[in-house]
Amino acid sequence: MDPGNGSDILPEELTASVESFFDTAPPLQDSSLISHKLQAFIDRNSKSSEGGGPVRVVCVTSGGTTVPLEQRCVRYIDNFSSGHRGAASTEYFFKAGYAVIFLHRRGSCQPYCRYLPEDSFLDFFELGEDSSIQVCQSHSTIVKKAIGDYQNAVERGQLLKLPFTTIFEYLQVLRMVAISMRPLGPYGMFYHAAAVSDFYVPWESMAKHKIQSSSGPLDMRLNQVPKMLSVLRKEWAPMAFCISFKLETDGNILLQKADMAMKKYHMHVVVANLLATYKREVIMVTDNGSINVCSQDEYSDVEEEMIKILVDRHSKYLEQYRIEIIGLS
Numbered sequence: 001m002d003p004g005n006g007s008d009i010l011p012e013e014l015t016a017s018v019e020s021f022f023d024t025a026p027p028l029q030d031s032s033l034i035s036h037k038l039q040a041f042i043d044r045n046s047k048s049s050e051g052g053g054p055v056r057v058v059c060v061t062s063g064g065t066t067v068p069l070e071q072r073c074v075r076y077i078d079n080f081s082s083g084h085r086g087a088a089s090t091e092y093f094f095k096a097g098y099a100v101i102f103l104h105r106r107g108s109c110q111p112y113c114r115y116l117p118e119d120s121f122l123d124f125f126e127l128g129e130d131s132s133i134q135v136c137q138s139h140s141t142i143v144k145k146a147i148g149d150y151q152n153a154v155e156r157g158q159l160l161k162l163p164f165t166t167i168f169e170y171l172q173v174l175r176m177v178a179i180s181m182r183p184l185g186p187y188g189m190f191y192h193a194a195a196v197s198d199f200y201v202p203w204e205s206m207a208k209h210k211i212q213s214s215s216g217p218l219d220m221r222l223n224q225v226p227k228m229l230s231v232l233r234k235e236w237a238p239m240a241f242c243i244s245f246k247l248e249t250d251g252n253i254l255l256q257k258a259d260m261a262m263k264k265y266h267m268h269v270v271v272a273n274l275l276a277t278y279k280r281e282v283i284m285v286t287d288n289g290s291i292n293v294c295s296q297d298e299y300s301d302v303e304e305e306m307i308k309i310l311v312d313r314h315s316k317y318l319e320q321y322r323i324e325i326i327g328l329s
């Protein structure tokens, strides 16, 4: 596996569109709080693991970004992503000993309570005769396990949850995360499961107030979102191990598009999936071939096998660096 850090120069056109995106984006709320949390998280996890070696840190992106159509936003463009893949993958990364920065869409699936958005959490509890709250017998094992696993991750200080809603928030927080993970070098990993908008309305050309229907049919021009994966690989965190996802609806172009993404963005692995089957099967495209991964049955997660493979690839990637990072071990 190529440990190459993808740190060649960005094309001028891309640099200009990236600068313009960030210069004109509405400023991030709470940016100093986010930066403080990130710094504390990286400091804590870059010291050492129980076994004495450095902790591996993965940024899992999860859920879909929105594209606001008005500055005082009433309407926005959204996508289908539920955040299930990111939440499930986070659980398996923990199991493998990783610290996780969970960069997720507000209100999307969360690790250890993936079932909650569909099944009302009120169904899990009942009132006792003395009005105390009790977990229903039928759900008690699953709820206890979820609470235990979640508390374990939080107590170990190995879970940092950062929320986003819009494409503007997402990319600004992603940049902060990536730059703060840079000192981890190859111990850092990015797992881009979020469904990121390809087009957006630049803030300065967006209607300030609610668009009026009385003005007749709506014509709107959307700009292309700059390809930030390139920037992440080349500038923000060039030594990190990077996995991106490619989603298509047409099986005839899926692998070709995944292959293009590998080369264009210097990814280490591209996970290709089809809308019709993504919950149970994916193809992991690497620089030495593709691996098909399917869930065994409706009760098992395809993410379990995917994360095993990725952890193994990450280990090989680290070996190639013959790591001796002072200050991390």
Ligand code: 9Z3
Pocket: 062, 063, 080, 081, 082, 083, 084, 085, 086, 192, 193, 194, 195, 196, 197, 244, 245, 246, 247, 248, 273, 278
């Ligand atoms: C994915 O392909 C994810 O697997 C899903 C997961 C979004 C399908 P859910 O959140 O779904 O479990 O409901 N993510 C990446 C999708 C994407 O936007 N990829 C871009 C592309 O295909 C590249 S970054 O061009």
